[in-house]
Amino acid sequence: MLEVRNIQSSYRRVPAIRDVSLTLKQGEIVAIVGGNGNGKSTTLRAIAGLNALDGGSITLKGQNLSSVPAHDRVKRGLVLVPEGRRLFPRLTVEQNLMLGGFTTNDPHKRQETMQFAYDTFTVLGERRKQQAGTLSGGEQQMLAMCRGLMSQPDLLMLDEPSWGVAPKLVTRIFETIQQIRQRGISILLVEQNIHRALEIADRGYVIQTGRVVMEGSGADLLGNDEVRQAYLGM
Amino acid sequence: MSNRTVLDPRKALGAVALLAFALLLPLGITDPARLNFFILILMGAQLGVAWNIVGGYAGQVSLGHAVFYGIGAYCSTMLALSLGLSPWIGMLAGGLLAVVFALVMGWPCFRLKGHYFAMATIAVAEIVQILVTNSEFLEGAVGLSLPLDRSGLAAMVFLSKLPYYYIILGLLVVTVLVAWAIERSHIGYYFRAIKDEPEAARALGVSLTRYKLIALSVSAFLTAVGGSFYAQKEMFIDPGSVFVGAISIKIALVAILGGVGTLMGPVLGAVILITIEEYSRTLFGSTGSGTDMIIYAMMIILVAVFSPAGVMGLLQDLRRHLPGAGKTSETR
Numbered sequence: 084m085l086e087v088r089n090i091q092s093s094y095r096r097v098p099a100i101r102d103v104s105l106t107l108k109q110g111e112i113v114a115i116v117g118g119n120g121n122g123k124s125t126t127l128r129a130i131a132g133l134n135a136l137d138g139g140s141i142t143l144k145g146q147n148l149s150s151v152p153a154h155d156r157v158k159r160g161l162v163l164v165p166e167g168r169r170l171f172p173r174l175t176v177e178q179n180l181m182l183g184g185f186t187t188n189d190p191h192k193r194q195e196t197m198q199f200a201y202d203t204f205t206v207l208g209e210r211r212k213q214q215a216g217t218l219s220g221g222e223q224q225m226l227a228m229c230r231g232l233m234s235q236p237d238l239l240m241l242d243e244p245s246w247g248v249a250p251k252l253v254t255r256i257f258e259t260i261q262q263i264r265q266r267g268i269s270i271l272l273v274e275q276n277i278h279r280a281l282e283i284a285d286r287g288y289v290i291q292t293g294r295v296v297m298e299g300s301g302a303d304l305l306g307n308d309e310v311r312q313a314y315l316g317m
Numbered sequence: 318m319s320n321r322t323v324l325d326p327r328k329a330l331g332a333v334a335l336l337a338f339a340l341l342l343p344l345g346i347t348d349p350a351r352l353n354f355f356i357l358i359l360m361g362a363q364l365g366v367a368w369n370i371v372g373g374y375a376g377q378v379s380l381g382h383a384v385f386y387g388i389g390a391y392c393s394t395m396l397a398l399s400l401g402l403s404p405w406i407g408m409l410a411g412g413l414l415a416v417v418f419a420l421v422m423g424w425p426c427f428r429l430k431g432h433y434f435a436m437a438t439i440a441v442a443e444i445v446q447i448l449v450t451n452s453e454f455l456e457g458a459v460g461l462s463l464p465l466d467r468s469g470l471a472a473m474v475f476l477s478k479l480p481y482y483y484i485i486l487g488l489l490v491v492t493v494l495v496a497w498a499i500e501r502s503h504i505g506y507y508f509r510a511i512k513d514e515p516e517a518a519r520a521l522g523v524s525l526t527r528y529k530l531i532a533l534s535v536s537a538f539l540t541a542v543g544g545s546f547y548a549q550k551e552m553f554i555d556p557g558s559v560f561v562g563a564i565s566i567k568i569a570l571v572a573i574l575g576g577v578g579t580l581m582g583p584v585l586g587a588v589i590l591i592t593i594e595e596y597s598r599t600l601f602g603s604t605g606s607g608t609d610m611i612i613y614a615m616m617i618i619l620v621a622v623f624s625p626a627g628v629m630g631l632l633q634d635l636r637r638h639l640p641g642a643g644k645t646s647e648t649r
Contacts, residue, residue: 131520152524153520154523154527155524165516165517169514169516169520171510171517174506174509174513181506185507186522
């Protein structure tokens with residue numbers, strides 16, 4: 084469904100990703116792992132269109148996205164839940180969700196997704212009239228994921244969903260990611276929490292200094308000695 | 318969209334009461350100078366509400382709104398003078414011209430963010446003021462006068478102040494309704510999203526440039542309409558009265574003082590600001606020319622230090638601290 088071929092991207096001419104290729108099939112969870120500053124987030128941002136490409140190509144459902152601006156890519160079926168959540172803190176929970184859903188014209192689906200959000204995370208339902216900034220870190224992450232879902236994406240990209248979330252809730256978030264996949268939505272996941280990410284991922288890519296250095300099934304990568312030594316300290 | 322249709326009956330009642338008060342107010346006033354004072358308040362409020370659409374909701378602070386004001390004033394006046402066109406039509410033409418100008422200036426200016434955008438709008442307004450001052454076609458610094466011989470509704474020229482009062486009240490009501498409709502529609506959500514978290518808005522499918530341009534265009538149109546009204550009321554305009562930076566500052570300050578991003582904040586701001594301005598003028602007379610500028614500066618400092626959310630913010634804080642008002646904090 085998603086095909087990323089040899090993309091490069093840079094910040095003020097300092098290259099952040101030099102050569103990243105990856106594919107993602109319908110209904111898969113794919114994790115991108117690696118240390119800090121190796122280009123994981125930049126890869127997601129480039130796919131979302133927030134960072135310009137210096138080279139390479141991105142195709143979604145057979146369509147080349149190169150000339151599609153970021154805001155139109157959402158209509159094509161991909162959405163990014165950015166790192167640090169980036170909620171609209173002074174709007175209510177419900178207003179945040181609605182903001183995610185204006186790109187779809189189907190009010191019925193919008194309502195259904197909002198209901199899914201409230202059913203999955205009952206706290207969000209209880210606090211729908213509360214300002215988003217008053218939620219805890221974990222609740223904010225849940226809201227950010229649900230806000231992303233509101234655009235009815237085929238591909239949900241999550242940048243560090245466990246960031247700033249209490250350990251107890253991290254488990255909850257990873258469970259939800261699997262639940263979202265059961266709705267037929269493919270997931271591209273960037274995580275520092277490598278162990279957790281590879282556990283739920285069908286496949287994973289290891290990125291180092293802007294390049295994909297290893298790929299394989301989640302289980303394979305978890306069992307790989309190099310990965311274990313480099314990132315898991317085992 | 319469950320919360321879209323709900324209309325707070327208390328707010329609706331308040332709005333009706335306020336409108337009734339405004340409609341009946343002139344009945345108790347015989348002194349034209351006093352009535353003129355209320356007209357000035359309504360003019361300030363109309364401009365403040367218009368500015369608030371781009372400066373408040375969308376958070377793109379413009380300090381060059383005089384350019385739209387001037388375009389409105391000059392467009393309707395030129396059309397009346399050269400073609401004998403009714404200022405009612407001239408007003409709409411001025412608004413549309415301002416929209417075109419907003420799109421042309423917004424395209425490059427919106428590449429800048431925050432303070433840099435504000436500085437660019439100052440520069441654009443200054444450039445236009447200088448161009449108009451040196452334009453023979455627009456009579457340069459001499460300015461334009463409307464003839465008194467055609468009075469009446471079609472020419473929007475009246476000997477009494479009363480019709481002006483009701484016209485500007487009508488314009489204010491329309492402007493508030495536009496702001497209200499925006500506030501409740503998805504466009505209003507987008508504006509606030511762009512203001513709070515532009516990056517996240519983009520990731521959710523909001524085209525920043527498009528919606529910033531929409532905000533600026535709507536605001537420019539309404540500001541230009543206010544400019545046309547000014548020209549009709551004063552019957553004389555020159556670059557120094559409609560294109561100057563002081564007007565831009567005043568328009569922005571009305572909204573900032575009252576409360577940015579709130580529907581009625583700019584109206585409140587206009588009441589306070591114009592009252593102070595007019596009293597300082599009568600108090601100090603000609604010796605105090607410039608006192609209003611000193612007062613503007615003081616108010617900017619006071620608002621910035623004590624209540625960045627403006628007077629509306631103060632009122633909301635007050636209400637929160639009153640007993641029995643526990644659940645009022647959810648709306649802004």
